[in-house]
Amino acid sequence: MEKSFDWGQLKRMGAYLKPYRRQLLPIILVTMILGTLSKLAIPYLISLAIDIAIFNKDGNLLVIYASTMLGLYILQWLVNNYRIRYINVIGQKVLYDLRYALFSHIQNLSFRFFDKRPAGSVLVRITNDVNSLQDLFTNGVVNLMIDCVQLLGIVIILLSLNFKLGLAIIVTVPLMFIVSGSLRKRIRWAWQDVRMKQSRINSHLAESIQGIRVTQAFTQEKENIKYFDDMNSVNKKSWDKASALNQSFGPIIELTAAIGTCILFWYGAHLIESQELKIGMLVAFANYIGNFWEPINRLGQMYNQMLVAMASSERIFEFLDEKPTVGExxxxxxxxxxxxxxxxxxxxxxxxxxxxxxxxxxxxxxxxxxxxxxxxxxxxxxxxxxxxxxxxxxxxxxxxxxxxxxxxxxxxxxxxxVGIVLQDTFIFSGSVRDNIRFGRLDATDEEIEAAAKAVHAHDFISQLPFGYDTQVEERGNMLSMGQRQLLSFARALLANPRVLILDEATASIDTETELKIQEALKTLLIGRTSFMIAHRLSTxxxxxxxxxxxxxxxxxxxxxxxxxxxxxxxxxxxxxxxxxxxxxx
Ligand SMILES: Nc1ncnc2c1ncn2[C@@H]1O[C@H](COP(=O)(O)OP(=O)(O)OP(=O)(O)O)[C@@H](O)[C@H]1O
Ligand SMILES: [Mg+2]
CATH class of the missing domain: 3.40.50.300 (P-loop containing nucleotide triphosphate hydrolases)
Structure with missing residues (x-):
């Protein structure tokens, strides 16, 4: 189950950012240029303040340095605000697009696709998997770029300010990566495990809520709760493990940072003695190192985030790549x-x-x-x-x-x-009227009522609390089976198809209603080719x-x-x- 980084997939995800290039570009440029410059300039100004202004006891110069620094801090704050505000907006737009693409794609997939999958797992993809890309699209991509630029900037500055000292500190970075190598691998596995357990829970959840009536009818609640509880605790354990591993990553970075600082002061003191370094520069170095580990730490976390996103995007693309088996x-x-x-x-x-x-x-x-x-x-x-x-x-x-x-x-x-009344009639949440109108969206209210009358659905509809405007819940739970079937009759009639199909349409209708239906059917069938499936042979x-x-x-x-x-x-x-x-x- 070990998945390595898949650049092709990343590129494909990136394509969803493309429509927002024009909005993204200024944000990236501003944060990259202004943000990085102001961040990197401050430690250097500190060194100048110490080595020149303080060394020469020049109060005016010190004020100039200090106020420049203040200005830079304010600039940084502004840049960050700007970035956070607009990046989120774009990220949400991308997620919106992705959800739309996924849903509209699934709408057109063939029955075979749904035969193979529980509804729960389809649901999870449109909700959870898309949501887990949120971090990536809101902050991930941009932060990644900015962090890389900042890191590079710091490395260049350290090396050019003092090559020897810079090099001595930078060598600790690969050291850290070697030390943490196996840990990172374990962290990755742990998160993969978490995701698997979670998607199992989600699927089970959808199924057990859909089947709650059967569960209660057979008094299987306790067993069902126990089953869920087991899954839930397994899920919790895997979370605990993953987050514990994740947290052990921080101390490793801190340790490396500490080693870097030791090197700085030990070797720095050496260089000061031999007049190769001034005190202010040492302070600046200390500052740069502080800024150095922050992005590295973030990149480490980001790596995990990327892996989560990668797994989700893989599942999303699996659906998007699914072709309707019944194609034109x-x-x-x-x-x-x-x-x-x-x-x-x-x-x-x-x-x-x-x-x-x-x-x-x-x-x-x-x-x-x-x-x-x-x-x-x-x-x-x-x-x-x-x-x-x-x-x-x-x-x-x-x-x-x-x-x-x-x-x-x-x-x-x-x-x-070709009009069809399916074996399992499905009523959507919405009004009774909307449910009939599903047969033909441009039908007028009069046509809807006429259709309902023709199939003898009008009587019971008029007795509902708000008549045709009564809201029926999803699946039409508040309607009886027979009523649901009458509604789907009206729906099919409204569509006025040349070929009409009734699958088991009269199975759950009482004898009296059945007689009415028989009458209705006669009118309904005139001039149409019809296919009827009925277990009641009298029909x-x-x-x-x-x-x-x-x-x-x-x-x-x-x-x-x-x-x-x-x-x-x-x-x-x-x-x-x-x-x-x-x-x-
Ligand atoms: N989605 C499906 N995937 C796999 N097999 C299926 C699927 N739907 C039906 N079958 C199988 O195809 C066969 C015919 O099923 P079909 O639904 O046509 O029966 P039917 O005559 O309509 O039965 P009923 O009177 O119970 O509605 C059955 O053996 C069934 O198990
Ligand atoms: Mg059947």
Missing amino acids: KEKPETLPLIEGNVRFDNIVFEYEKGRPALKGISLEAKAGESIALVGHTGSGKSTIINLLCRFYDPVEGRVLIDGHDIRDVTLQSLRSQ IRNADKIVVLDHGNIMEEGTHEELMKQGGIYFGLVEAQYKFLSEAG
Whole structure:
């Protein structure tokens, strides 16, 4: 898991700073030039004050030196204020851009991407990983440059003021790096460990909050708390270890600084004796050394910060590099207004290699026909629908709409003409009205109400505290399953698609509502090609064609009457359901 410094990645991150070059440049220049000059000039002025003004007892000159120094201190203060204020602003803008890029990229990724990852881990990337780049973008990059320049400046000054003394002190730096080498490595590992533990906690957290109802229903709270507690304490331990190691780095630098100071006074005194150095210069040296270790210490910390940022940016780029598996071809056509002839042409499909979910499906729906898909759970009903909406691409075969292979057309033009009520209806937080409007964003309020009325959702909506303006929480927790389904019906109807798909749409609706829905469906289906999946077989009795699936194969195909006469699987399913219902009732 040891990761070395990845310059390519750093460069890629740097590209996010590019749009702000013009704003950054003055800040960098000002802090670099004015900040460094004023900082480096002060110790030199001190030496002049001692060696010239005080040595010659020249009070006026001393005042001039002192006030120049004061001026420089004020300048430094101003420069720092300026830098901190504007760098933060730019840093936040970069993070904003990055979050935007990440979110909009993820929006377009295909189902396969989300199949592979828990929602929690996707979440963590947009929040934590981007946040952990904050330090890098707000202070990191600029501080790094400034520190390097300052260090270089000090080295040059020390060597040019007194080459021998300068050299004697500077040799302690590589010494420190050698001594601290293994420690730095351990620190790096420790932080990597912390990050891993943390991302595990985050994923678990998201999952357990999403699953809280199941947890409570099965009274697994205690176990869940214990599991979290274990993770939490492991996480804490790794933090403790990392920060303890980190803190042991400071004393090493202090020790080296102390050695440097010893060398300075011992060798400096020597040089003063032999008249090669004046006292003021010795004081200046002491000052420079003070300034010398500060940036080195910061660079050490910064190195860790960089590694954290590196790990985060790696994860961010992993997502950004992810291509939608269902992509548009080079120059996709726009699917013209369709009539609704759908043809599945010998479709083979697998979610995972070697486990085919559809094993050669050929199926045709003429414009306006209603097709019902039935079959045992896991037989491939939803999968057929997923392919029609092009959430996935088939491994073999093609799906044609009005003769167009759906891989040749833009996703927008395809999906805008295919309406779907998914098996797990999703209600977004917002008003009921907004949730219906999701079907077609430019719909008027009247159109929304008309759609709701058509699917018999209007009655229950009017009874909500604020009617259409009632706020439903995320996932529509305050609505019943049936109500949620009615809403998604209205949503699909509003979109007015030529091809309509209802996956299990009537599964959780009571008999009375179901009758209403049946009525609504009749109007809803007129003139549209429709694919209906229903476990309640009474719902699909009137379909133009019933298709019976089993383990990814089509077993039977025909109208209700034909299939009943045939006495095959469908007949068996109807019999079983009838028996079950009459026994239960
Ligand atoms: N996202 C997925 N990743 C991997 N395998 C999947 C995925 N979705 C479905 N499958 C598998 O594909 C097969 C067909 O699933 P599909 O969802 O089409 O069944 P279904 O007929 O709709 O069942 P149900 O009536 O329970 O909704 C099943 O064996 C299922 O395990
Ligand atoms: Mg299904």
